[in-house]
Amino acid sequence: MNALWSDMVKRTEPYTPGEQVNGEEWIKLNTNENPYPPSPRVFEALQQELTSNLRKYPESNPEELRNALAELHQVSADQVFIGNGSDEVLAFSFMAFFSPEKPILFPAITYSFYPTYAALFDISHAAIPLQEDFNLDEKAFCNSEGGVIFPNPNAPTGISLSIDGVANIVSGNRGRTVIIDEAYIDFGGVTAIPLLERFDNLLIIRTMSKSRSLAGLRIGYAIGSKNMIEALNRIKNSFNSYTIDRLALAAGVASVNDKDYFNDMIQSIIQTREQAKKVFESVGFTVLPSVANFLFVHHPEIPAKQLHKSLKDKQILVRHFSKPETEEWLRVTIGSDDEMKQFFEKLFELVGVWTDKSSAY
Ligand SMILES: Cc1ncc(COP(=O)(O)O)c(C=O)c1O
Structure with a gap:
């Protein structure tokens, strides 16, 4: 070594x-x-951006894309945080909401970046076995010490947990952050976004890589309480002020607008x-x-x-x-x-x- x-x-x-x-x-x-391919409007927006502002830094707290996403998800713009792919948003969230000495919980079969981030940030964790039919064992995710993270639908199984199941886990972890990684939600799952009105310990993370066909541009985002978004901004602004480039921002807005x-x-x-x-x-x-x-x-x-x-x-x-x-x-x-x-x-x-x-x- x-x-x-x-x-x-x-x-x-x-x-x-x-x-x-x-x-x-x-x-x-x-x-x-x-x-x-992504929406044809994405290519128009990219072309326009290419011929105009590349010499300038992009926005640090991108307003237009946050507004577009806020409207899409019926939340306010200060409930939206945008990052360079959802992997970056996940990494920032581990730093912002999980602490080394308090073990977090995630499924034993899940997105393999979670154990990597846990190791990187020295956060102790327990991997909760799935049930025999590969469903999440809701009860086992309640009463965590340090918080919970899981994808819904789960990866690599594709199985989703019902909205009631998600609500049970969030309410079973009051005072600790529950992160739902909705990378694949657009393909048929039920989003937990409406639960934000009831719970202030819930953070939802999304990506434009899968359902919007923009993996090459790296756009991810989180939706949560204003307070949680502030925590994410504090991490981001201690790390890199401009995480999303101009082309990605232009493409993201165009994609959201082409319903x-x-x-x-x-x-x-x-x-x-x-x-x-x-x-x-x-x-x-x-x-x-x-x-x-x-x-x-x-x-x-x-x-x-x-x-x-x-x-x-x-x-x-x-x-x-x-x-x-x-x-x-x-x-x-x-x-x-x-x-x-x-x-x-x-x-x-x-x-x-x-x-x-x-x-x-
Ligand atoms: C469950 C899950 N979360 C997050 C990601 C990361 O997506 P992004 O391209 O936005 O970094 C993936 C990508 O495969 C994924 O499977």
């Missing part, structure tokens, strides 16, 4: 992002990106997901009931790790998590109809070869 490293670096186990590949020949179903395009895109992805679920099941996969833009699937005979590798050999990327709880499963992002057709053609070949082989033994 490097003697020059700080304790913070030494105890850190960095998050491993999904593999990024270049080239048209790859079908990328491994990082929950949106298969469709029809957004709704159509979401409907297409939901339809493809439901169709894909049936196709997986028709060749023997177990598929969790996802309301996200991905499916978590398991085949009783084919080891997930091997299937992941065989698909990669055919230039298809899906995500395999090698932790013991999830090593038998694959997470498959919903692509376009055409991508899914190609994916299933290749998958059928592999399933056919594998099941023939296994029946020969």
Whole structure:
């Protein structure tokens, strides 16, 4: 270990992002990106921004985008905090609301950045096992010492918790922060935003990477009480005054303003997901009931790790998590109809070869 490293670096186990590949020949179903382009209005806004103000710093506390998001979510602009992707908003939230000596709770199967942030900021934590059917055990998340964080719907399962379930967890943690990571909520979950009227210990984090197809521009945001947003601003302004660049800000506003395009895109992805679920099941996969833009699937005979590798050999990327709880499963992002057709053609070949082989033994 490097003697020059700080304790913070030494105890850190960095998050491993999904593999990024270049080239048209790859079908990328491994990082929950949106298969469709962003709204055409985004490209117009980017073009305009490119030809005007790039020599100037962007706004530090972006007013136009906060106003657009406030209107969209029916909250006030001082309840909105914007960051460079929701990963940054999550990192700031760990710093702003969780303390080292008070253990926080998150699900044992969840977004793997949470344990990374907990280690980085030296925050003790307990990973709460999911129930056998992969649902969250609501009661186990009540009465935390230091706060709670979980995605709704959860990742990588895609399963959502009901709004009553969320309310129970928030009310079971009065005086401690409960963070709901709604990265995938637009694909069919029920948002906890209306609960903000009842609870002052709730923070909701969103991203434009998935449902708005803007992963490349890095825009995330949080919605919470004015008091919580002030805490996030205090962290941000002690770190970097300009976390979101001008192009991202312009694109974010344009995307929020194009509601029809957004709704159509979401409907297409939901339809493809439901169709894909049936196709997986028709060749023997177990598929969790996802309301996200991905499916978590398991085949009783084919080891997930091997299937992941065989698909990669055919230039298809899906995500395999090698932790013991999830090593038998694959997470498959919903692509376009055409991508899914190609994916299933290749998958059928592999399933056919594998099941023939296994029946020969
Ligand atoms: C549950 C969850 N939260 C947050 C993120 C981060 O998204 P962003 O691109 O906004 O940093 C992801 C991305 O995969 C995610 O799965």
